[in-house]
Amino acid sequence: MSTAESLRQTNEDDVTEALKGAYVSLPLTTAAEVLEAFNLILDAKLGEGAGEVE
Template identity: 50%
Template sequence: MIHPALRFSVSSNGDQWYLARGNGPDKTTVVHEANRSSGGAVTSTSIEDFMRVDLGSPERQDFIRLVADLLGCELDDRKARKDVLLIQLRDATEEDAANALLGAKVQLPLTTPYEALEFFNCMVDVVTGQRAIEVGEDAHRIRPGFGSTHE
């Protein structure tokens, strides 16, 4: 079964190319749909094979632009999330700090880098509302035993 596809190129003769994701070993493929006058055949190929053939083709260049655009959007989204986190941390109140200390393995005054990191992680949890996240879902955090709020 093929899931909805993203069209990334249309030739002057009406051929179309899509990036498609399906269930199975070749999850993401490039689908070529020939124009009606040439039969309208639909073929699917791996991204690797698509990138190896006809290096100067317009559809290959369109695919490269698509990947660059998608990557750019992802990087912009990550930067925006980081900017929001910084604003949340800068806007934190004394009450937020007190709430962070409730779940921390440290107390004030903080005297070691470990304690500062533990407190920082707890502050991030408080200002983002992520304190209830389970360890298995929280793999992006610092590993347990190294300033992590998780045991």
């Protein structure tokens, strides 16, 4: 499965798991919260630090 396909299959349980322990929670009310949640979901689905250049 490709990375893009894996991200497309993100579901509510994935989001809930990604936001556990985060300072943001649902419902998201600001653009900053949306961005933080998005980044947390990407980290959870792809692995923290995925794609970083060393």
